[in-house]
Amino acid sequence: MEKSLKCAAPLSCPIVRSALLLGDEWILLALRALFRGPLRFDDLQKQTGAATNILTTRLNRMIEGGLVEKVPYQERPPRFNYQLTRAGRGLFPVVLELMRFGDEYLQCEDAKPVRLRHADCGKLSRPGQTCSECGKPIRLGNVTLEDS
Incomplete structure (x- = not known):
């Protein structure tokens, strides 16, 4: 509600x-x-x-x-x-952008990033609204969050 x-x-x-x-x-x-x-x-x-x-x-x-x-x-x-x-x-796209921002501007050598596996192509994608490998949209229903 x-x-x-x-x-x-x-x-x-x-x-x-x-x-x-x-x-x-x-x-x-x-x-x-x-x-x-x-x-x-x-x-x-x-x-x-x-x-x-x-x-x-x-x-x-x-x-x-x-x-x-x-x-x-x-x-x-x-x-x-x-x-x-x-x-x-509904906050998933927001969190994806926070992940992208952190990866791009707040790098940490000891970090163990969460990886995104895009179900549509089966490949690991960098965080963002679209898959860095196939260009299709990333949504909560078509991505799996994996620990590195």
């Missing part, structure tokens, strides 16, 4: 509203992990490296912001998977 807010300046700017929601690296790391599919809390914690209190806070913020939902997979004790909503999946 999309949210509509009455916003005073500077919140009338969609960039500011988005930045306030996405505002730190833990949320971006959780998004990166969730782009691979629904995950349990422990798996999210392992993939992000976040402390439990930090991850809990960020997941709650993402749920309140409409990016993530908790889906029960066990009743006793209650256990949940976290999965992206339509709004959360």
Whole structure:
């Protein structure tokens, strides 16, 4: 469900509203992990490296912001998977561009980049909106995120 807010300046700017929601690296790391599919809390914690209190806070913020939902997979004790909503999946192109920017302008010799395997051609692509190998669009449904 999309949210509509009455916003005073500077919140009338969609960039500011988005930045306030996405505002730190833990949320971006959780998004990166969730782009691979629904995950349990422990798996999210392992993939992000976040402390439990930090991850809990960020997941709650993402749920309140409409990016993530908790889906029960066990009743006793209650256990949940976290999965992206339509709004959360809509951030995939944004994250691709952040990956592209980081690769291009913020290089790190110790980095282990996430690689993108484009299903349409089967090849590894550099981050961006189109496959660097075949030129077709990259979407969440036609790319696999692989660890290097």
